[in-house]
C-alpha cells in the first residue's frame with residue numbers, strides 16, 4: 001500500500017505541486033491583505049483620535065510595533081497608510097478586498113502626491129512594490145519657487161530614526177564654502193594623524209582603526225569649536241548642563257538660565273548627566289552629592305541586567321539614563337535595586353507624569369497615565385473567528401515594466417479663484 005501511495009506522489013509533477021502551493025498562497029495572501037486593511041483602519045482610528053499619548057509610546061509606529069510584535073519598518077508602513085487613509089480610498093478598498101498588499105499601498109502612502117489615489121490604485125493592480133517605487137520617483141516633485149527678493153531660508157532640521165539621527169542643513173553659498181573648507185581641513189588633519197600613527201610602510205595591522213571619514217571630520221570640527229567656545233563664556237564654564245539647586249526650598253534653575261519646574265529639576269538631577277550645585281540661601285554648599293553619580297561598574301551591571309529601556313515596548317538602547325526609582329532627593333539610593341535604565345524620552349515622560357515606574361528593580365511595574373500596567377508582549381493570540389471572505393490575491397503580474405509608455409502622475413494645477 002505504502003509503495004503505491006509513494007508512486008502516486010512521485011507521479012505528481014513539480015510544476016503541478018507548485019501550482020497547488022501557489023493557489024494556497026493566493027488565498028492566504030488575499031486574507032492577509034484584508035486583515036492588514038483592518039489593522040490599518042484600527043491604527044487610523046487611534047491616530048485620528050490621538051489615543052497614542054496615554055500609552056507612553058513615543059509614536060504611532062512605535063505603538064504598532066509594540067502591540068503587533070512587528071519590526072519598526074513594518075509598523076512604519078502601517079502607520080503611513082493609516083495616517084493618509086482618507087486620501088487613498090481606492091487603494092484602501094483594494095487592500096480591504098484582498099487585491100493589494102500592505103507593502104504596495106505602503107509605498108504609495110509614503111511617497112505619492114495629493115490626489116493620486118485613482119492613478120496608483122490602478123497601477124498597483126499589476127505593479128510590484130519596486131515598480132511602484134520607480135513610478136513614484138517619476139512623479140514631479142512640486143518645488144516651491146523661492147521668492148527672488150527673499151533671503152534663502154537657512155535651516156538645520158533633525159529627524160530621529162531608530163538607529164541614528166539625520167540632519168538636513170541649508171546654508172547660503174558662502175557659508176557652505178566655509179563649511180566645506182573647514183570639513184576638508186579637518187579631514188586632512190585626521191588622515192595625516194592616522195598616517196603618522198598607523199602607516200609604518202608595511203601593511204596596516206588588523207587592529208588599526210579605519211581611515212577617518214567625513215563624519216569623523218565633522219565631529220572633530222564640532223569638538224574643536226566646542227572647546228574654543230569654553231574660553232569665551234563667563235567664568236570659563238564647561239559646556240555641560242549646570243543646575244543650581246536650593247536644598248532647603250528645592251528650587252532649581254539652570255546656570256545663568258531660567259528656573260526649572262519640579263519635573264524638570266527631578267529629570268535633570270536624576271541621572272548624572274548634569275552638574276548640580278547645591279546651595280542654601282544662595283550660597284554654594286557643595287557641587288554634587290557623590291552618591292548620586294553612577295560609576296562605570298554599576299552602569300555595566302545595569303546594562304547586563306536589562307540592556308534596553310525598561311519601558312515595555314520601547315527597546316531603545318542608545319543614550320539610556322539610569323533612573324532612580326525612588327528619587328535621590330527623597331533619599332533614594334544609587335544602588336542596583338533602586339535604578340533602571342530608561343531612554344531619554346521615557347525618562348522625561350516619567351518625570352513629567354506621563355508614565356509611572358515603581359520598583360524595586362528588576363521587577364518594576366510601569367503604568368500609563370491612566371494607571372494601566374504596560375506589558376511588553378504583543379496582542380497576538382490564536383484566531384477565534386473565520387478568516388475574511390475575499391478572493392485570492394493575484395499579485396502583480398511580474399512583467400517587465402516598459403517605462404517608455406508610462407505616464408507619471410501629474411498633480412493637478414493649483415486652484416486659483
Ligand SMILES: [Zn+2]
Nearest residue numbers: 267270323324
Ligand atoms: Zn529619573
Ligand SMILES: [Zn+2]
Nearest residue numbers: 309314343346
Ligand atoms: Zn524608552
